[in-house]
Amino acid sequence: MASPIIQYVLLRKDLQKKYKYSMGTVIAQVCQACLAANERFKTKPETVQYLKNYQSMPRVILQVDDEKALQQAEELLKSNNLDYHVWVEHPEVQTSIALRPYSESNVEEYMICFKLYK
Numbered sequence: 001m002a003s004p005i006i007q008y009v010l011l012r013k014d015l016q017k018k019y020k021y022s023m024g025t026v027i028a029q030v031c032q033a034c035l036a037a038n039e040r041f042k043t044k045p046e047t048v049q050y051l052k053n054y055q056s057m058p059r060v061i062l063q064v065d066d067e068k069a070l071q072q073a074e075e076l077l078k079s080n081n082l083d084y085h086v087w088v089e090h091p092e093v094q095t096s097i098a099l100r101p102y103s104e105s106n107v108e109e110y111m112i113c114f115k116l117y118k
Contacts, residue, residue, distance in 0.1 A: 003105035005050045006058045009033055010073050010097040011117050013063045019093065030061055033087035033098035041083050041100035050101035057101075062114035070094055073114070080110055 009030050015021040021029075041047045050057060064070045070086075074097060077084050083100040099107065 003103040004058060005046050005101045006060055006104045006107075007034060007037070007050065007101045008099045008107060008111050009059060009061050010064050010070060010114060011061055012066060012070055012095055013117070014066045015095060018066075029087055029089060029095040030059075030098070032089075033085060033096040034059065036087060037083075037085035037098035037100050040085055044083065044100055046101050046103060060111070061117040062111060063117040064114065067094055070097060073097060076110060082107065082110065 011026070011030055015026050015029070016023070038047055038051060042051070064073050071094070074084070074086060077097065077099065082102070084097050085100075086094055087096045087098065089095045
């Protein structure tokens, strides 16, 4: 059986405390990062397949503690040649990273070190 295609998002946990973001604003960071990543990588076969099945688009939201942790996560993705988009909320606050949709088996080894967002 083929590995499911999933989109992973890394979201900063400190946004509500540090920047006084409302829960709605925090949720919007995930939405915006996903849309940007899907647009940037819309010609990749896994992204095309993922978007075709718009009734079932599995997504996993993982947490990082703060900006430094988000930057470290970006280094992990970059060093492993993974496609992603860093969402920057104005004024220049890096809030989240959305990977393009990937077969779970291709990225789970990199995502296992992150906790589910709570």
